[in-house]
Amino acid sequence: MTDPQPPLTAIDIALEPDTVMMNRALADNAALRANVPQGFALDATHHAHVTLLQCFVRTADLPTIYAATEEILAREKYTDWKLTAFKYYYVPAGPIGLAGIVVEPTTDTGGGSDVGYLANGDWLRFDAVDFGTTPVRTFSARAASGISGGRSGLVEVRLDRVTNPVVSSFAIANTGGWQVWRTVPSNIDVVTGRHDVYLTFTSGQPDDFVNVNWFTFS
Numbered sequence: 001m002t003d004p005q006p007p008l009t010a011i012d013i014a015l016e017p018d019t020v021m022m023n024r025a026l027a028d029n030a031a032l033r034a035n036v037p038q039g040f041a042l043d044a045t046h047h048a049h050v051t052l053l054q055c056f057v058r059t060a061d062l063p064t065i066y067a068a069t070e071e072i073l074a075r076e077k078y079t080d081w082k083l084t085a086f087k088y089y090y091v092p093a094g095p096i097g098l099a100g101i102v103v104e105p106t107t108d109t110g111g112g113s114d115v116g117y118l119a120n121g122d123w124l125r126f127d128a129v130d131f132g133t134t135p136v137r138t139f140s141a142r143a144a145s146g147i148s149g150g151r152s153g154l155v156e157v158r159l160d161r162v163t164n165p166v167v168s169s170f171a172i173a174n175t176g177g178w179q180v181w182r183t184v185p186s187n188i189d190v191v192t193g194r195h196d197v198y199l200t201f202t203s204g205q206p207d208d209f210v211n212v213n214w215f216t217f218s
Contacts (some may be wrong), residue, residue, distance in 0.1 A: 007059040008142060013069055014049040015078060022048055046182065108142065108181045108213045116211040118155065120203040123162050124212075128199045131217060133188040141166040141199075141215035146178040153203030153210060157188065159195040166200075172210050181213060188217065 017025060025048035033039045040046050057065060101122055106114040115124060137158050147153075152173035157165045168188035175182045203209050 008056045009059045009062060010056050011053070011062075011065065012051060013053040014051045017048050017050070020119045036138055048197045060129070106181075106213055107179045107210075108144075112213070114144070114211045114213040117155060118201045118210045119208045119214065120206060123198050123200040125162070126197045126199075129217075130189050132196045133192055135192050136188060136217040137190075137218045138185050138216065139170075139188040140183055140185045140218070141170070142181050142183050142213040142214070143172050143175070144178055144181045144211045145172050145175050145181075145209055147174055149209060151202060151203070151205050151207070151209065153205075155184075155210060155212070156200045156202060158198040158200055159191065161196075162198045162200060164198075178211055 009096065027046075029039075029042045033041060042048050056161055093130070101115055101124070102117050103113050104113060104116050141155055143155060145152075152171050154169050154171055157167040158164045158166055168186045170184045170186040172184065172211070199215070201210065
């Protein structure tokens, strides 16, 4: 006979935004919902916050957790923390929560920003790309990956619709880190004229597998 499961409590240790962050969160939420009305609104039920820890703990351990949390926050200058991601987009993640792609500063040559946290099913759209009248032959992208365990994924190019056939692709695995960059070339089907370009990301596993800094056609 096994011992009964001790009572558990779900905890969420979170920071409340200041007025500036709250106003920005409300504005961003309104912009997201203008494009995706089914997204939830920030209101009395859904508060803007920064989650530090979310998990189940034994109810009997709550006093110890409260004390440890107060001790850490008392010595941590969390008001000096800086967010590295500064853009994102909405994508549903099953029946609960949201997932998304973010834009973050990059340490790659030339600086600027990369698009990160790319996983299976994600995609990026670039409108009205003019390929000209001379057919392009090569698609090249600057990519980085810190995914572990021998896992990998595909970076793909599609034209005009996200569901259209792939015209170019390459596989990417761990490059040595999420900011360790590699320029990866790939052949592309003959393309001319003006098209909406979709970069799509495919993998047989659910975790983020690639960051992309830039891409070119030649």
